[in-house]
Amino acid sequence: MTPTPRPSPDLTRETDPAVRFDAVGLRYGRGPEILSDLSFDLPSGSFHFLTGPSGAGKSSLLRLIYRDRQPSRGLISLFGRDTALMPREDLPGLRRRIGVVFQDFRLLGHLSVFDNVALPLRVAGQARASYADDVADLLAWVGLGERLHALPASLSGGEQQRAAIARAVISRPDLLIADEPTGNVDPAMAHRLLRLFVELNRLGTTVLIASHDITLVRSLNAPVLELAEGRLVSKPKAA
Numbered sequence: 414m415t416p417t418p419r420p421s422p423d424l425t426r427e428t429d430p431a432v433r434f435d436a437v438g439l440r441y442g443r444g445p446e447i448l449s450d451l452s453f454d455l456p457s458g459s460f461h462f463l464t465g466p467s468g469a470g471k472s473s474l475l476r477l478i479y480r481d482r483q484p485s486r487g488l489i490s491l492f493g494r495d496t497a498l499m500p501r502e503d504l505p506g507l508r509r510r511i512g513v514v515f516q517d518f519r520l521l522g523h524l525s526v527f528d529n530v531a532l533p534l535r536v537a538g539q540a541r542a543s544y545a546d547d548v549a550d551l552l553a554w555v556g557l558g559e560r561l562h563a564l565p566a567s568l569s570g571g572e573q574q575r576a577a578i579a580r581a582v583i584s585r586p587d588l589l590i591a592d593e594p595t596g597n598v599d600p601a602m603a604h605r606l607l608r609l610f611v612e613l614n615r616l617g618t619t620v621l622i623a624s625h626d627i628t629l630v631r632s633l634n635a636p637v638l639e640l641a642e643g644r645l646v647s648k649p650k651a652a
């Protein structure tokens with residue numbers, strides 16, 4: 414992957430974890446608590462998997478990290494800052510530091526694959542000439558070199574997923590969170606995408622990958638956060 418500049422000034426102290434959950438709980442509306450007593454750190458520069466059966470709360474935990482939801486109780490810090498105390502106007506800057514691969518991809522339907530992937534760089538104010546080659550190279554790497562000008566609706570599910578991954582990693586975010594990022598691709602492509610995440614991590618990005626593909630999870634010797642019925646049943650000793 415071709416390095417591109419980080420999108421925002423990094424005010425994080427080296428000792429701050431990228432993510433800290435302290436006794437976090439979440440309920441949707443008046444429903445039951447679907448995440449309970451979550452306490453863990455993702456140290457800056459670490460690589461973790463998040464596993465658990467369907468419905469265990471993986472997507473909900475990721476939603477809390479990118480602040481799509483606020484916890485019903487407990488504290489969440491990102492890059493050393495308590496998110497509950499963060500002014501609303503700081504939220505876009507925070508989100509620019511986080512690359513997200515959504516389970517439903519969320520590509521913009523009116524933009525080409527190229528323009529979807531280039532979006533984080535455009536938003537960060539970079540000129541097209543400075544990123545065009547990087548975007549094309551990355552898309553070729555994920556097997557979409559022939560689909561640069563296609564609209565998302567004309568892509569298969571696996572192709573959309575790969576475009577979504579390319580968009581999440583293109584700006585080398587400080588933190589990458591990915592929700593079942595290999596759910597729609599064959600095993601060979603899944604391992605290729607995993608290599609991309611490992612390379613991104615090697616370049617300094619903190620990575621959290623939610624997956625219930627145990628074969629994939631075991632293919633790396635990375636620490637695992639395991640959820641069952643909304644509780645962490647195992648977490649790495651250092652966390």
Ligand SMILES: Nc1ncnc2c1ncn2[C@@H]1O[C@H](COP(=O)(O)OP(=O)(O)OP(=O)(O)O)[C@@H](O)[C@H]1O
Pocket residue numbers: 441444447465466467468469470471472473474625
């Ligand atoms: N918007 C919502 N409103 C109410 N309940 C929700 C909402 N989203 C998720 N839930 C409930 O929260 C629980 C956890 O769901 P979540 O999608 O986080 O699990 P998951 O581990 O990601 O599952 P999967 O692997 O199937 O994606 C489930 O019981 C689900 O029904």
